[in-house]
Amino acid sequence: MEIIDEIKNKFGSKIKKFEEKNPRRIYIDILPSDIVEITKTLFVELKLRFIIATGIDRRDGFEILYHFAEDKTGKVITFRVLITDKEKPEIETISKVIKGAEWIEREMWELLGINFKGHPNLKHLLLRDDWPSCNYPLRQGQGKREE
Amino acid sequence: MSAPIKIKALTKSIWVFHAACSPCNNCDIELLDALTPRYDLERFGIQLVGSVRHADALLVTGAVNKKVVDRIKRLYEQAPKPCVVVAVGNCACSEIMFRDSYNTCGPLDKIIPVNAYIPGCPPKPEAMITGIVKLIKALKGEK
C-alpha cells in the first residue's frame, strides 16, 4: 500500500490539512498534542527515517516541522505543528521514541527557546554554557551581533 | 638567552601548531596539504606538532566564535615565548561573511597579537609557503 494512503488511514481525523506540493514532497498539518503518538507510528510501524526538525519563529506562534523520509520512494513527508503560546512555548519530546532527535531538540531549545517536556538532557549544545538565558538567536529581532 | 637570539633560532626550523577556531576546514586541509608529498614543507624543517608546548608558531584558522575564544587565549598563553602567530585565511584575517554573526567575536588580531596574515579563501599551499617565507625574512630583519 502507498505510504500516503497508510498515513491517511492510520491518522484519519488527526490530519488537519494535507498538501501535496509535488509527488515527492508532502506536507501534513497536525496538532501539537498528537506529535508523540504520530511519531511512534511513523517510526516504529511505518519504518520511516527521521531526517530533522525545523523550528520557525512566526508572528502567530512557533512552528515546528518534523521531516520524515521514505527511502524506497524518495518521499519527504513533513509534519507541521504550530505552538500558539508565544510566551512559554512547550511541546512533548520525541527523543524517547527516536534517539536521533535528541540533538535537534537541544538545538531548538537553545536557539528558539522552545521547551521540550520530558527531554532527558536539555542543556546547551552549540552555544556557550553561560549564554544569557533570554537571548534566543533564531527568534525574529534577536541574534544581533553585540560588541 | 636574550630575545633576539631566540628569534633567530626560531627561524631555522619552525615547528607549527595548528589551531582551528571555527573555520570551514578548508584552510586546515590546505595547511595539511602543504605538509604532504607535493608541497612537502618538511624539507624546510617545518613540522606539525601535536602540542602547543612544543610549538614555535601558532597557525590559526577561522572566524573565532564565542565558545572557542577562551581556548585560543589559553593556547596562546601555553605556547613557549617567543611565539609567532599566523592568521591563515580570510576568516581569521577579517571574518568576511561571518562579521554579522551572533556567535563570532573575531577577527583574530582583536584577541591575540598576530605577526602575519595569509589571506585567501582558502589560501593555496603556495600562498602559505610564501607567507611563512616572508615571516621568516621579517623575523631575521631582512626586507
Next chain:
Amino acid sequence: MNEEKKRTVIPIGPYHPLQEEAEFFKLYVEGEKVVDMDIEIGYNHRGIEKLSESLHWDQSAFLVERICGICSTSHPFAYVNAVEDLAGIEIPIRAKYIRSVIGELERIQSHMLWLGLAGHFIGYNTVWMWSWKYRELVNDIFEFITGNRMHYAMMKIGGVRRDIEKKDIPQIEKMCNDLIPAIDLFKGAVTDDPVIHARTKGVGILPKDVAIDYCVVGPTARASGIDIDIRRDDPYSAYNLVDWKVIVTKNGDVFDKVAVRILEMYESIKIIRGCLEGLKKEPEGNFDLNVKEIPAGEGIGRHEAPRGEVYHYVRSDGTNRPVRHKIRAPSYVNVPSDQYAVKGYTVSDAALVLAAVDPCYCCTERVAVIDKEKNKKIMNGFDLIKLSQEKTAKIKNGPKIL
C-alpha cells in the same frame, strides 16, 4: 556512586592532532575499556542559518559553501535543489551533468582525505602520504574545471556558473583515468594488509537496528546494511541518467566503512565518465536559466554528500531573502552514533572508531578520556594516537614486547 568512582575520564580535545577541527569528546573508561562517552560540540558554530536570512538568494549559495571545506559543494548543491523545488524550476540537462561531475569528484577527494587520516590514526603514515598525494590529482581536475582547488562556487540557482567545454573533456577524462591506479593501490593496501585487518575488523560495530535508531546516513549507514542513497532514492541532477550502483555491506565495523568508501570511488568514476559522455552529446552554451524571482513557498533539497545526506529546507515569502533556512549536515546524525559504537572497545581503538564515521564538525558543529576516580588523569589526543599506533606496532611485530 561507587561505580562512578572507578571510571576514568579521558578528554579528547578540543585541540588535539586527531581532528583538524576543535571538538570535545569525553571518554569514560574502566581500565582499558570505554564504557561511555559524552560529545560536546559548538566549537564551530557560526550562526549560518541566521546569517542566511539576511542574504540574497544568490549570496546564500556562497555562504553555505563555507559551512564545510571538505564537502564544499554538497551544501550549495542541496541548497539549490531546495530553491529549485520551491520555485518549481527544471534546470537544463547540461547543468545537470556538470553538477553531477562536480559532486562525484568531490566524493573521491573527500574519501581519499578520510582514508589518509584513518591511515594516520592507526600509525600507517604511508597510507596518509599516498592518499594525500593522489588527492592532489583530484584537486588538479577541480582547478582545471572551476579555477579553484576548493570552494568551487559552481552551483547557482537555475544552473551552474561555468561550463565544461567540449575541447576540455578529453583532458578531464585522461585525468580521471589516472585516478584508477591510485584507487587500485588503496584497495590492495587495505583489503590485503593483515595489520589493517587486525585493527579494523570487528572494531566499532554499529548494528543495523542501532543505526536505524540513530537515523544515521551515508557510508556509515550503508556499512551497517541500510540500503539508502539519496542519489538513487530521490534522483536529482544527472544521477538517474547514468549507470551506477549503491555499495552496501552488512557488518558495520570500521573495515566495512573503509571498504564502502573505497568501492564508492570506483562508482564515482563511473558516474563522471557517464556524465562526460552525456556532455559530449549536448549542445554547448545552455547551462544557466538566469533565475531572477523566487516565489513565496517552501522547498526541500537533498544531496548525497560524501558523508551522507545533506538536507536543506528553505522558506520564502516572495522577497529576495529566505525567511528560514534550515541546514542538516550528515555528521549531525552520524556523530551521536559514536556514543554506541565506541562502547566496549579499548582506548587505543577509540580514536579509530570516532574517526570512522568521517566526522565533519564544521558541518555539525570534540572527545575526552577522563579518570573518574581521581578526575585528573588527562590524556590528550596525542597520547591517544600514540596508543593506537603502538597497538599497530604490536600487531606487526607479533607477541614480542616492544
